[in-house]
Structure formats: C-alpha cells, structure tokens
Amino acid sequence: MLARLQGVRVTEFYLGLPFRYNLHRKSKRFGTDFGVTPILLGGYNRICGMEGEVDELLPSALAAVQRKGRITGAELAEELSIDESRAYALLAYLTDMASIRPYYNPSLGEVPWQNDWPEAFETLERDAKMLTEYDSDHDFSEAGTTAAGAARPVEDAQGFFNAENARTYRGKGLLGRLAILVAGPLVNIALAFFLVVGSLMIAGVEVYPNSNELGGVVEGSLAEAAGLREGDVILQLGGTSVSSWDDLCDAIDKSLERGGDIQVAYERNGETFETTIVVPEGQKVELIGVNALVETYHPSLGEATGVALNYMKMVGSTVVRIIMPQHTMEVVSQSSSIVGISTMAADAAKSGPNDLVLLIAAVSISLGFMNLLPIPPLDGGKILIEFVQAALRRPISAKTQAAISYVGLAFFLFIFCFALRNDIVSILG
Secondary structure, three states: OHHHHOOOOEEEEEEOOOOOOOEEEEOOOOOOEEEEOOOOOOEEEEEOOOOOOOOOOHHHHHHHHHHHOEEEHHHHHHHHOOOHHHHHHHHHHHHHOOOEEEEOOHHHOOOOOOOOOOOEEEEOOEOOOOOOOOOOOOOOOOOOOEOOOOOOOOOOHHHHHHHHHOOOOOOOOHHHHHHHHHHHHHHHHHHHHHHHHHHHHHHOEEEOOOOOEEEEEOOOOHHHHOOOOOOOEEEEEOOEEOOOHHHHHHHHHHHHHHOOOEEEEEEEOOEEEEEEEOOOOOOOOOOOOEEEOOEEEOOOHHHHHHHHHHHHHHHHHHHHHOOOOOOHHHHHOOOOOHHHHHHHHHHHHHHOHHHHHHHHHHHHHHHHHHHOOOOOOOHHHHHHHHHHHHHHOOOOOHHHHHHHHHHHHHHHHHHHHHHHHHHHHHHHO
8 A cells, every 4th residue: 555655566466375376356547456365374465666686778678678569588688788688687677667568478388377487578558648557547548558569669768767667666765665665564463453353342252250150061070960050050069158150169179179979059040959969989070060151241442452452462572582592492383384374274264253353363463573573585674674775875786685585584494394393293193
C-alpha cells in the first residue's frame, strides 16, 4: 500500500508463499496481480526496482528496446558492444522495473515458468503519455496507445529512463524506501493483532469460575459409579464443607490421602442427596473423575486489545532472542518447520474455525517479527543495508549484498533443518 501511495509499481500481491499454481486477478487500475497461493503462510509482493545492480548503459538498453519493440539479448549485446551476459543483466533489471517484459516464444518452447530468461524481451503496452498498466493514471483508450511488442522510440533516453526509475523502489528517497520495507512486516503483525482481538471478542475464551458445580464426570470413573453427574453442586466431601472448586480439590486430595470410601453430599435440581465414592481397597487412587465447570467469557475491546498486545510482546521478544547467541539454541529447539505448522493447521481445522484463525494469527505475527530481524535477505536486513549505505554515502554492490544474503540464508537453513528435526521427532513420538 505504501509503495502504491508513492507511485511505485507493484506487479504482484499474494496471500501465501510463491507457488506456480495460484488463483489471481489482475487489477485494471494498477496492473497488479492480486491472488492467493496454496501455501497460506504469510504473503508476498513484487515491488519494482528492488533487484539488480545499476549500470550506466540502462538508459541506452531501454531506448533500444523501445526503438525495436522486441529485441534479443544477442541483438542488444551487438548494438551496445557488450557481452551477452551483461546484455541480459540489463534486460533483467529493466524487467524488474516493469519497463519491459520477457517475451516467451512458444515456437522455441519457452514458457513463463521456466528457470531462465527467454531469448527476447519486448516493450509494454503504453498510452499516449508513455504510462504502462502498472501506473494508476494510465488510459489505453486514448489515441496514441501502442501495444506490447510494438516499437515506441524515445527522443531522450536518459530522461525517459529517469521517469521510469522514479516509479520504482530505487527511485524513491531513503525515507520512502524505509517505509516500503517496514510496511510488509507491519501488515503481518497488524493482521495478527486484529485476528486475535476479533477471535477473543467473538468466540470468547474458556474460563474456570472456581465453582463447586461439576462441569463434567469422566466416563467409567469412581465419581460416575457413585452416581454423580454434570451439573451437581458438591456441598460436602469427606466431611469437609465445599463452596468452590479449590475447596473441592483440597477435600478430594485429603480424602484420597487418608484412604477409604468418601462420603459426598450434593445438590441436584434443588434437592440434596448423599452418596459414597467407593475407593478400591489396596489401590493407589489419585483422581475420582470430576471436571471443573467451564464458561465462555467474551472480553471487551480493551481487554482483548491488552491480551493481543501482550501476546505480540511475547512473540517479539522470542524472535529477538533467536539472534542472541546465548539464546539461539534454546529458541530453535522449540521451533517448528512448515511440516509441524501443517500438522498444527490440520489439527486446528478439525478443532474449529476459531483455532484455525488463531493459528494463522500466530504464524502471521511470527513472520512479521522475523522479517524485521536485521538479517539479509529479510526486510530487516534490507533496512540495515539502507542505513549502512546512507552512512557510507555510496551504494553497496549487488555482489556484496548477495554474499551477505547467502550468510543469512545459511542461518535460516540451519534453523529450518533443526526445526524439521523437532517436527520429525514429535511425529514419531
């Protein structure tokens, strides 16, 4: 949202992690593909101008594509007198800017989901003002609109490139870029916050009112054999008067410790009855088989907000501990991978929609805080790089950023493997 408010092009916005098969719809106003993938863990978007390394030949490369309409990497390399690898790097950068697009030639067996770039790239559909479908104020009904793949020469290559760059992440100032980076994780956290608050207020929470009324009697238990039923109000047990669940628990413990049968006085439908719980002689008994009364309490907005904020504080502190060497293994040993989360999701779905909503909230808030960690390639790592570049007053090379990102990926691969081990051990019992 913050990217769009700044006029930055966003080509994809999905709920779930990237997956080849998905459901989506293209926005006519923004050109963005809005959709959902089967891997419903967090979400992602593609903000233009975040990948690649700036090259002085980018304006010339963009002008060449505009002049020809469609061009291969080999043709661009020949025209600019450079090698093909650099030519394809230029075309990839311009594609990430959403200034051009790949052309997948079916006669060559090229498909959009292939692992490498196609042979050729082409222009985008542009209106009379040179705006693309990703620019909110475009109007393709005007005269002068050109189709994708059509030649649309530009007179001022540098000026045109500057105008295109202004509609990307890299074309914004430091504060604008930081706002874009922070927005994604904050959306995850905000989504989790509202899910938790809504769930608490609508579905409520189970509370124990500390009542001497029985919430249930375990089938086949000593209490059932004595004739006790759900809803009975225990007045006396083992010679001890009872007026709360705490009193009842104390009386049961003392009676079982003393041994022998237990005399019980209880109230049912306004009448008082007496019964005897027969304790098998010579057997160690720890429970008689009664459950506490449970009620559903619906917190107010203020109460639910307080609980949600405390939960967020707890999750945030746990996530921060993962990058503290003295606590890393402690946190990792309690973590779950996607396997464990899938199992929990299945169990939550069986338990009911409320449990599933709370699980989604837990995953969303965890992803939000994880993304803020100052570790590339996470958003927090990109924020750190932005500050370092601002301090150095020069950009950090893409090669250096990639090397740092590999270290971060290695760290998260370690966490994933350890979490996966936890899940396998848990599943195998």
